Amino acid sequence: MDHSAAQSAAAAHEGPGQLRVVLVLSTGTGGIGAHVRSLAQGLVAHGVGVTVCAPEAADALFGFSRSGARFHAVDITATAGARSDAAAIGELRRAFTGSDVVHAHGLRAGLLSDLALRTAGRFPGLRPQTPLVVTSHHAMLATGMERRLQRLMERRVARAADLVLGASSDLVARARELGATDARLGPIAAPPSPPAAVPRETTRAALLARAGADGPDGPDRPVVLAIGRLVAQKSFGLLLDAVGRLADLDPLVVIAGDGPEAGALRDRVAAGKLPVELLGYRTDVPDLLAAADVLVVSSRWEARSLVVQEAMRAGLPVVSTSVGGVPELVGDAAVLVPAGDAAALAAAVREVLTDRDRRDALVEAAHQQARTWPDEADTVAQVLSTYDELVQRDR
Template sequence: MDDTSVRGTAPVPEPGQLHAVLVVAASTGGIGAHVRSLAQGLVAHGLTVTVCGPAATDQQFGFSATGARFHPVEITPSSGPRADAAAIGELRRAFTGAGVVHAHGLRAGLLSDLALRTAGRVPGMRPQTPLVVTMHHALLGTGMERRLLRLMERRVARAADLLLGASSDLVARARELGAGDARLGPVAAPPLPAATLDRAAARAALPGASDRPVVLAVGRLAAQKGFDLLLDASRLLAGLDPRPLVVIAGEGPEGGALRDRVAAERLPVLLLGHRTDVPELLAAADLVVISSRWEARPLVAQEALRAGVPLVATAVGGVPELVGDAAVLVPYGDAAALGRAVAGLLADAPCRARLAEQGRAQALTWPDEVATVAQVLSIYDELVQRS
């Protein structure tokens, strides 16, 4: 182990080499995958890269394997004086000698700003280090929580030298809050590996799916994902012949309630829990459903269209601009519309084939990981020259 992998020891860039520090809070999916992709691309372009985040994120996403240094910082999901003070102290150490700091998400952005604002207390840290913040999610809390989040959101929007939004509505929101510079920064989904099973074998691996249409949903079992709406819609599908099987892959805080509903109402729903075989699940699916309250650029939408699996999704956030005409969109909160859209698509094989073709074509218009890294490199160069 070299000295750059030791907690609290900052890496020393070669002369002329930019040191970028990426900051991430706890992530179970898209944000962590994006930061890993970004770290790998930046290292490949010759940057010195440090990734700061909870220790569990390195175990899950393998930041250290990209050639970046990983500096553990326990950024908790909610604010707490002791936890935040400890995180800010660790971030100060990690930021020593940094040419640019790039935080992902509201909590990471807020704590990064606080660490940079106290830069004068740490020898070697540059007070003028630019701060880039990528916002990946809209704030969906209620009551007092929502008011506190809005205050944090406003502070981060105004503190960042540049705010990137993963979807256009996030960019518009940042500008409303007073961001000096807010731009669209699409997050590319890393390509999935090829499925190891063909369609017949993939369907045989799902209990009860071999002779039924399979409707697939993938995501964290949390309120934002609207899986309760999907369960409502599944009741409308129960009368079809053959009866579709709704398959949900994921875990999260809503898991227990969803399982109780499936059992009590005898819904045609199979809850798989956490899965790592998404390519095989897509191979088994007749269509994919997204029932979310809000999304920016959902990974499962990108994966479905690339794989040629028809998509039904709620018309929220960045979904319409992501999928264009290559998916069936319905209003959020309308279980009947969702059920009708799924039933109609299952009954229309030519439409499914057309959407599969349009989906693959739409996917070719998205920026890939190479383009995403190139955009970020250009932004870093611009900000470093400006500072």
């Protein structure tokens, strides 16, 4: 749907017949929250009545209640619990009253939303036939018993949803394999990033000074940037494995983010005396992107990585593992290496840092590739179109 068609669809929902949508997400601090915030704001601009159900902490971080949407606090925890889940389902039932579409983001949000809708017949104002859309944002990477439980939950959600939107093609294929009646690609656009707030040289100087590299040769030291939650999926340990193979280039590796693996990574950096700075959670991502020489993504899996989109739009070369939706996102505009291969990762980073022509070619290709991506307006228009389809099907 193009922008003019989206405006026509929006006009159809103004007035008494306003479409009412509930967006649901669980705990999270990354791309899912940013996407839901963007989606909520876009839908409100199109005349849709939007309620966002999420934990209070997520609203504080992403500002759902400042997007024009109504915010309904629901504590959907990352792991199951009889009491917490029962309380969450009760709150969801209240939030779903009078809704036309429920759109859950992530597996836990999808499961609890389905349970709330399935008991709708006992509650006035709730319709059991309310369409359920579930956006699949992540692959399930657990092992052992946890993997079996996750697979059962995946299958339950895939089969319960009226529509599964996969953030990447492999997630769509996975949903179909698990029995989804309707699964489609639902690309997630990165919200436009503000320009760097301070000059590149200022941020570089601060990073280098933090690492004790503010001498006369400091400004020329390569800065390798990684951004993300410090969790197993991101495989920051692989990046640390690659650092030792780049000692002759003397790079400064900076990792922005926090998470449960922070302590282990910090211990490993100290034990190996690695040239790595763990920055913790940062709000100045545009400044970091402007200051770095290359962005490295070492993940075991990614969908349509928001930080990759931000880096390529900012003109920062990207080296990434070839996983999930990354290849279809970047095309030939980034250097891709096999997952888990520290030697290949180090070689790719070396190539970008030492070959100026290659780096310039990647930057130009990145700008061209970015022009092919759907923007936020396209994403909202696509989602609104699916809501229309489901509501009409339900009538």
